[in-house]
Amino acid sequence: MSVVSNQPTIDLREPGGWRRSKNQIATGLMYFAFVVILVPLGLVIFEVIAKGAKAISWQFLTSSTVPPNVMPLGQGGMGAAVVGTLEITAFAALIAVPLGILGAVYINEYGGRTWLSRLISFMSDVMVGVPSIVMGLFIFTVWVIPHGLTGLSGLAGSFALACLMLPLVIRSAYEMLLLVPNHLREASYALGATKSRVTLTVVLPSAVSGIVSGSLLAIARAAGETAPLLFTVGAVESTNTNLFSGATTALPLQIFSNALSPYTGAEERAWGCALTLIVIAFILLFVARIVTARFTRYTR
Amino acid sequence: MEQPEQKIKLTLPETSTAAAAKQDGGFTGASVFDAKNVSCYYGSFRAVTDVSLTIYENEITAFIGPSGCGKTTVLRTLNRMNDLVVGAHIEGDIYYRGASLYDRSVSPTAVRRRIGMVFQKPNPFPKSIYDNVAYGPRINGIRSKGKLDEIVERSLRQAALWDEVKNRLNKSALGMSGGQQQRLCIARTLSVEPDVILMDEPCSALDPIATGKIEDLMHEIKSRYTIVIVTHNMQQATRVSDRTAFYSVLRDDKSDTRTGVLVEYGRTQQVFEDPHDARTQAYVTGRVG
Numbered sequence: 001m002s003v004v005s006n007q008p009t010i011d012l013r014e015p016g017g018w019r020r021s022k023n024q025i026a027t028g029l030m031y032f033a034f035v036v037i038l039v040p041l042g043l044v045i046f047e048v049i050a051k052g053a054k055a056i057s058w059q060f061l062t063s064s065t066v067p068p069n070v071m072p073l074g075q076g077g078m079g080a081a082v083v084g085t086l087e088i089t090a091f092a093a094l095i096a097v098p099l100g101i102l103g104a105v106y107i108n109e110y111g112g113r114t115w116l117s118r119l120i121s122f123m124s125d126v127m128v129g130v131p132s133i134v135m136g137l138f139i140f141t142v143w144v145i146p147h148g149l150t151g152l153s154g155l156a157g158s159f160a161l162a163c164l165m166l167p168l169v170i171r172s173a174y175e176m177l178l179l180v181p182n183h184l185r186e187a188s189y190a191l192g193a194t195k196s197r198v199t200l201t202v203v204l205p206s207a208v209s210g211i212v213s214g215s216l217l218a219i220a221r222a223a224g225e226t227a228p229l230l231f232t233v234g235a236v237e238s239t240n241t242n243l244f245s246g247a248t249t250a251l252p253l254q255i256f257s258n259a260l261s262p263y264t265g266a267e268e269r270a271w272g273c274a275l276t277l278i279v280i281a282f283i284l285l286f287v288a289r290i291v292t293a294r295f296t297r298y299t300r
Numbered sequence: 301m302e303q304p305e306q307k308i309k310l311t312l313p314e315t316s317t318a319a320a321a322k323q324d325g326g327f328t329g330a331s332v333f334d335a336k337n338v339s340c341y342y343g344s345f346r347a348v349t350d351v352s353l354t355i356y357e358n359e360i361t362a363f364i365g366p367s368g369c370g371k372t373t374v375l376r377t378l379n380r381m382n383d384l385v386v387g388a389h390i391e392g393d394i395y396y397r398g399a400s401l402y403d404r405s406v407s408p409t410a411v412r413r414r415i416g417m418v419f420q421k422p423n424p425f426p427k428s429i430y431d432n433v434a435y436g437p438r439i440n441g442i443r444s445k446g447k448l449d450e451i452v453e454r455s456l457r458q459a460a461l462w463d464e465v466k467n468r469l470n471k472s473a474l475g476m477s478g479g480q481q482q483r484l485c486i487a488r489t490l491s492v493e494p495d496v497i498l499m500d501e502p503c504s505a506l507d508p509i510a511t512g513k514i515e516d517l518m519h520e521i522k523s524r525y526t527i528v529i530v531t532h533n534m535q536q537a538t539r540v541s542d543r544t545a546f547y548s549v550l551r552d553d554k555s556d557t558r559t560g561v562l563v564e565y566g567r568t569q570q571v572f573e574d575p576h577d578a579r580t581q582a583y584v585t586g587r588v589g
Contacts, residue, residue, distance in 0.1 A: 112386065183423040187485070189384060191436040191492055192413030201439070206426055296426075 055272025064239035069261040080239040084250040092161035100169025108177040127167035133227035135163040140231035152234035154243035160228035165218040172214025176207040209292035216288040220281040226252035330357040338392035348560040362537035365547030370560025379415035380408040416494035420501040422481035424473035436492035459487035479510025499529040544571040
């Protein structure tokens with residue numbers, strides 16, 4: 001770059017000294033933090049796959065009878081727990097996701113600054129911080145005990161998980177609705193749209209990808225919860241496909257009981273359950289990506 | 301020169317909106333808006349004081365004035381857009397073709413179906429070009445594909461955009477240039493065949509060529525619509541408008557408040573060439589503002 005010029009050359013390089021050092025230190029710290037975050041994440045996944053992979057087989061995933069703890073790995077399987085987890089979580093999502101999204105829509109679009117809207121908003125913030133076992137105890141007290149022997153059921157577990165998911169869904173959906181730019185709402189209002197139209201055709205579609213991923217994170221979180229299920233679903237050894245009656249079981253419960261026992265077979269089954277749960281969560285998030293990609297194809 | 305007007309009901313449900321409005325006022329010179337001593341408030345803050353003006357049919361009326369003088373606020377009261385702002389309210393009366401706009405029985409939704417709005421920043425929905433234009437007809441209950449196709453094509457042609465986008469109607473509207481987006485927003489407004497179009501600085505984010513296209517477009521659609529435009533660009537006001545309203549800011553040093561006032565309103569030529577008020581004179585000649 002030697003253009004003939006009689007002007008004095010200007011040094012456009014980054015100035016040296018303390019300012020450059022600060023930049024380098026900050027950059028280094030960020031890379032360090034990145035690695036530090038990656039280590040536990042990677043180790044958890046590595047450990048679960050390493051220990052759980054050998055337990056996984058078609059029989060393990062589908063066999064309807066959970067073997068006693070003393071049995072070695074080849075016997076029976078966790079089909080009952082897989083069915084239980086899928087059913088309980090799906091029904092909990094069916095309760096909590098629509099309610100949560102409606103709640104968020106109310107707070108952000110309709111409630112404004114009314115006391116009711118503030119109350120819901122505040123209570124959902126508080127509920128996010130409530131320990132999950134409290135949700136289990138709550139359902140145990142208000143649902144399981146009044147129903148006596150028939151109280152323990154997948155339904156009760158669903159209620160407990162729904163209580164856990166509801167505030168998570170409200171919070172994440174609310175944040176996403178806040179991000180919808182106001183000029184889109186105005187564009188719709190200016191065409192003579194009613195508030196419900198604006199909400200249904202502009203606000204929710206604009207926020208859908210965030211709402212879906214927020215809801216799925218809540219579902220994945222709930223699917224892995226043990227504490228709310230401890231007092232609500234019982235823990236049986238055979239498949240119970242009826243969500244509404246009779247005790248059932250779930251993967252986190254099986255991890256809990258198998259991991260506590262001293263037998264090798266049980267321990268391996270616990271790792272297998274853990275891996276199954278992670279894979280279920282992974283599939284959920286993968287599906288979410290595909291679904292939201294379809295919804296948001298016009299946003300870019 | 302005012303013609304007797306028929307009262308129009310502004311209550312829902314009513315679907316054939318603009319068509320009805322046009323039939324009873326097909327003559328030029330009819331007044332569309334009559335504002336009488338209107339003051340606009342945001343909470344207890346009075347943004348605009350005591351505006352009275354009449355806006356006439358099939359004309360382009362420009363609102364000019366320095367920033368903060370309340371011209372956008374007045375514009376947004378004309379289709380009750382300011383209802384959406386918490387705490388905003390007005391005093392005084394605005395009549396739209398003889399009907400009181402702020403009457404308790406009036407539905408803001410019905411008002412906005414007749415009185416469309418184009419905003420300062422192009423704000424297409426994150427949907428396809430087609431769906432953007434079809435949005436208005438759809439919320440008015442038109443479902444037939446053939447009818448929608450027809451409306452989309454007509455609106456895009458009116459907005460001088462059809463030839464540029466006819467081969468990519470299913471592409472995202474956000475992939476268009478700023479000028480195209482703004483013309484799409486105009487097409488979207490035209491799709492519901494409003495009676496009046498309010499434009500809030502529609503060209504402030506556009507280059508001169510895109511601005512020229514939109515100004516040509518305004519001239520073309522003027523025969524069918526009544527247009528009110530807020531602009532910072534005085535050349536634009538002289539180019540496009542028939543009448544001009546000049547607003548200014550009134551400062552009260554004692555209470556340290558400021559409020560917008562309507563200084564002068566008249567034929568554009570008169571306002572720019574022979575202003576009656578010294579403040580207008582100073583502004584249009586570029587000495588102030």
